[in-house]
Amino acid sequence: MTRDFLLAFARNKGAVIGLAIVAVIILMAVFADVLYPQDPWDMVGLPFAPPMTDGMLMGSDMLGRDIAAGIVHGARVSLLIGLTSTLAAVFIGVLIGAIAGYYGGWLGDLLMRFTELFQTIPNFVLVVVIVAIFTPSLTSIVTAIALVSWAPLARLVRGEVLSLRSREFVQAAVTCGQSNGTIIVKQILPNCLSPIIVSASLMVATAILLESSLSFLGLGDPNAMSWGFMVGSARTVLRQAWWMSFFPGVAILVTVLGLNLIGEGLNDAFNPRLRRKRTA
């Protein structure tokens, strides 16, 4: 299975490109301090320097900060926020979805109404409101993003669990006398792993976009250099200095693209029906 899976994934050109992109971003984040040892907030050159001046590959911003340094260091923030908020959202989503799906009844109903509510409430607006009110910090941003991202996953997991619950191997486990907890953890969840992984990979992408949008609006953590912040702070000088918003935008685009490609690749690779189709 795993070999098949890897093969199917590797055959998907997009997925491999995505993986390569994300690997580069991760390396960038890990080795940020080696690539650009100085603080990305440092005003190292003349303000408004266009790309390729003063040894600044992508130019400098309005305070003379090196944009390339910001991009390299910003990768950390984006990945950190993307990953942690996704982890949190996956935790909430799986928990609620599994409980609602497995136990059903009024509890499941209640949980699903609750989930639907969160799907109806306009996500981005809620994130903005929460972060604005609780003041922007990595914690508040991650919390807010997780808070608005779990709902679709909960629904997905519930659907999967619901269908798995009535599957015969689960019923067999019941007739064999396994406890509910064991059944959920050992029988059911391993079988919804693939859709969860696929959504999680896409959620990381969405979380990165959300964070960048928040930063763009000036709701980023003021101590963290992030790509969204760079675009947002440069928007007012767009006419004078295109490069200040261009490069960080490209960074977000490429990262999110990479994650999406991976997500799609995983989706196809996990889905045996598509696995055959794509190779045809």
Add this chain to the structure above:
Amino acid sequence: AEETPVHGGTLTAIIQPEPPMLILGLNQQAPTQTVAGKIYESLLTYNFDLSPRPSLAKSWEVSDDGLTYTFHLQEGVTWHDGEPFTSKDVLFSFTKFLPDTHPRARALMSRAESITAPDDRTVVITLKEPFPAFLQGFEMSTTPIMPAHIYEGTDYQNNPNNNTPIGTGPFMFDEWVKGSYIHLVKNPNYWQEGKPYLDDIYFKVIPDAASRALALENGEVMQSQYNDIEPFDVQRLAALPHLQVIRKGYEFVAPLMWLEINHRVEPLGDKRFRQAILYALDREFIRDRIWFGLGRVATGPINSVTKYYDPNVPRYDYDPDKAIALLDEMGLEPDGDGVRATVKFLPLAYGETWQRLAEYVKQALGKVGVKVVLESTDAAGWGKRVANWDYEITTDFLYQYADPSIGVSRTYLSSNIRQGVLFTNTMGYKNPEVDRLFEEAAKEVDPEKRQDDYSQLQRLIVEDVPVAWLLEMEFPNILNTRVHDAITTAIGVNETYADTWISPE
């Protein structure tokens, strides 16, 4: 502008944000002042050097002991609804209306022992003790004269006439399309013969900064003020042939910007640390790169355009080495990461420029080993935290209101350490000598002695660095070159514009 004024023409100006109302006695936000300043008048206005000049008061006398102020009112003044203007209106405004609605006027008038009107054209105010700055308190934002015949005996906030302001000024309220524009028209019965020159004024609400710049560029509006135009756009607009930038007209408020430092937090209580901060900051960089050249590097607690300013004070030119020396002297050694001390910085939540400043401060202090952690908050949170001394370093700017005893001493007097109240001595700065001098100077009637006191004060305070002064802020008034005599006094765009005229195209 030596040409002769021409009658006629429409002035269009930006107004941003849209004022909540136009009743100047009830609201004194900046946009309200700008629009309502054309409708209402006060007893005096002020020259660029802040010396008083007549408005509704034709002349005035101050007794030698500095206790009695006598104002003689203009003849033939009527309200826009035709009612005559008399000393009764002044009395009503000073004793009833303003003390009820306007904190700054309340503070001012509470210094009066008695306010009387011997006749229709005279008002006499007797003070409890001498207060030479009293004469600076009669411009239209502090003590606008409100019509007694409309407000006497009513609930001022909910008076039905609040939608149609009635003043004595050269322009009358005509129409207000919310979210779009406010239209004022010429007052044909204005008490100054032959004025105003303009037929009418449109104040246009343009919420977006880029659109505002565009509107000035294409001539759609002829005037902008305060920070209507983003600092980085000002130079570009200034270069256009049909626009001029006038930086005068803010002498009365004279905003001074500083880093407010909480002395209760170690090591901020140490004078040397605060001096180090000032040395570590390149204030010319702040002026040129963050405010794009708008402003002057501040030398001390008094703005150079305010009265009793003295340039002869200790200087803190950009010198990180000195800063490091001071920190060394304090025994703050750098740790493994080169950090000598960590402070939290709470920037003002007024938008991007202030954010850039915070980022700069963080970097600049970081260079001398002071690690700055930025906090983030909103205006409400900021106010609450600063008022309650729950901060370490923050940015702030205060108006000086033409006299140190009004706008400056409030920041440094130890008697003004009042928890929960904003714009007081929130740093917790205490220097008995400073307290003594401020109190003495406030009552000193002799201008020379006063100057001495204030000079001494400035040297004392600058030595202590209770706050780290950054810039004397300048706001650009960007005007179409066809507009003449708009900025003629220390209150700039808030002036009545009775003298303003437009040359034909």
Add this chain to the structure above:
Amino acid sequence: MLQFLLSRLVKAVLVLGVVVILNFLLIHAAPGDPATVMAGEAGAADQAFVDQLRTQFGLDQPLYVQLGTYVGHIVQGDLGFSFRQQRPVADLLLERLPATVVLTLSAFVLALVGGVALGLLAALNVGKWADSAITVVALLSYATPIYWVGLMLVLVFSVNLGWLPAFGYETIGAGYSGVEKLADIGSHMFLPVVTLGLFYMAVYTRMMRASALEVASMDFVKTARAKGQTEWNIVTRHVLRNAILPILTVAGIQAGQLIGGSILVESVFAWPGLGRLTFDAVLQRDYQVLLGVFFVTSVLVIAFNILTDLLYVLIDPRVEITT
């Protein structure tokens, strides 16, 4: 049908109820007190003034009384008072609502129509270059931050080429009327609508492609083919209608994202709508306005949801019984 609407309304009220309570909790969780801010802005703040404000706005009452008052106010359409703008929030919102509705609705239609058409085109040409091109473009649009697309479009079409206005809703003071005015607004709308629509168009394109591929492999399509139906008719009569159903469902759910996206687009293009208002409110941390926006956007989302549900009912005869 009536019952359907009824159940939708019950649900809507439920959602709004939660939003209102959430709003209330958030105001009270917020650091700082509205009275302090207002006092600060008035230029001076003595305790008497602050207290006066607190009483005026009922901030001295116990919490449950405040919640009651709050809910009572909302029911009457009073969404609070913006201390910063010195105006009732409801007025501010109402003023901005039309611009947002125009923007989001146009973007929605563009995204839906464009997405469905492109997705279908890709599905019909699966494996050919048109499919690849559409897929790549959709993937790119999907991965690009919406505000950045906006900025880049401004850079290209306004700054460099000068074809379209970069900001605003209309040319201020141009004094256009009639057709000219419409054309003017249209030219202002173009970039924001494209920016906002593009992302969702990408979403719908991808979904439509998948959905159409799936439907195309279903038996009833084979049945139609077995009848000798032409490909064009098969696509228009059989595939399209069936394939569009899942897109409608998602579109309804996504209305929230769309309106969230308008915050970004409006702040990029200085579009005088709710989004722009939100941006200003964020900069000034004007919670009352933020919460008002949250409330109104929730209402909008619900409206969009009902709209797509109605569309769904029109297209799918089966839903009557399932609801």
Add this chain to the structure above:
Amino acid sequence: MPQTETETQAPGVAPPLLEIKNLTVALPDEAERPFAVEKVRYTLNPDEILCVVGESGSGKSVTAHAIMGLLPKPDLRIAAGRILYRGQNIVAMSEAEQRALRGHRIAMIFQEPMTALNPLMRVGDQIEEALIIHTDLDRKARKARVVEMLDAVGLPSPETLRKSYPFRLSGGQRQRVMIAMALALKPDILIADEPTTALDVTTQKQILDLIKTIQREHKMAVLFITHDFGVVAEIADRVAVMRHGRVVELGPAQEVLTAPKAEYTRALIDSLPHGRPTDATVARGGPALLAAEGVTKVYRSGGTRVSKRTELVVSDNIYLTIHPGETVGLVGESGSGKSTLARAIVGLLKPDGGRILFQGTDLLSLDRAGFRPFRRHVQMVFQDPYASLNPRHKVAEIIAQGPIAFGTPRAEALARARELLGVVGLDASAGGRYPHEFSGGQRQRISIARALAMEPQLLIADEPVSALDASVQAQVLDLLADIKAKLNLAMLFITHDLRVAAQICDTVGVMQHGRIVEYGAATEVFGHPTDPYTRALLDAIPGQAWHASHPPSGGPPS
């Protein structure tokens, strides 16, 4: 350009309507074999029914699709061969020419009545579509024709039915609509690709009768695809048997069924369940191991607070006893409540009323913890061998899980699991593999081993063979009979296949609409049915005459 082929025909013989000559359809590169069908040749004459049989994947459908010109586009393509309709090669025709034939001269109905109709279109409009394409009848005439066709296939009140959406119709009704659609233009050839597989036996019988009648009436040629020899026996004039993409046998029905020439055909026919009641009759005396008394289960649905709820009684006051060593069969068409009863007995659902006594203890009165000890004694083998094994667990683990849950040490349980694999005829090394690495029959053996691991006294088998091929089915039935004999298990055996039930059960209960309408010894129930429903069920078994005259041996080809 269509090329007309003049084939040399034996004089006096009417030319066949359809001739398939050496048809070879290529599969995509990675497929398990290069061709879906290879060198297939058969003919179809007017006024005859040709049945194509063969195991799943043998290429029956692909051939049919090739005739219709409906091969899935990029995946399958015709590599060689010709398909001649009245002498014209369909393969070489332009798309437009093929379209003109499709639906008009050659019509097709598909296996799945549920999905073969557009869910968003009224059924009348779907039938009318064919008329719009191929005729220039006006609106009114078309309407009339639609009604006429709906009437012809025996649908009630065609005037109103015309305006219904497919979701309102039952499976049988939908299949009738499909037939009406196919016949609307009175085609020369009707291709029916397993048109009754998704239907229950009684409905299947109606549809088969209908197709046969219409075929006779219109003298149509019918190409009927199925894998059910009973169906073949029922309607075929001639039979083609396919295997691995080739036609292995072709001939008159009578010949193929009674004297199959090909080895494969013979094996297929031999592995059909023989349907003969078992000889060994178990004494039904003594205390019952399990007794169901008045079990009632009602499903309520649509139950929001506002709308009215619908009630569905799926178990209606059911009484049933099982004695040690006895095999009780439960038969009845789909939805009659068989599984519901089974699930109630193993405690997977709670009935609304009644008692289920296991050795005298009422299982329904027990709570979760109280029920637990009884889980050991009552085990279940599920219908779908794939679905009942967790794909993420290794086989040994699956088998050992039950005992482990009951406290058997892990190592011991795993050792026992290996032993059990031997008992069900699998290699002990199988324990280390995952379920997907086994064939269907092997998987069903694994699930039997799992049930046995608990050493139950009662085994509930809910359609344990319905998902399996005929030959594999026979193996598993044999295994069950074997184990039952060895371990003296009592068994509740659920199936809808009466022949299977007859073969394996001592006692049989016939269920309809949640009630047991007939209950008694298998020989009695099948030999002398008293209830009309039982009779109807028995009648509906296709190909009875043939079965009766040519009883298969009932064993797997060894």
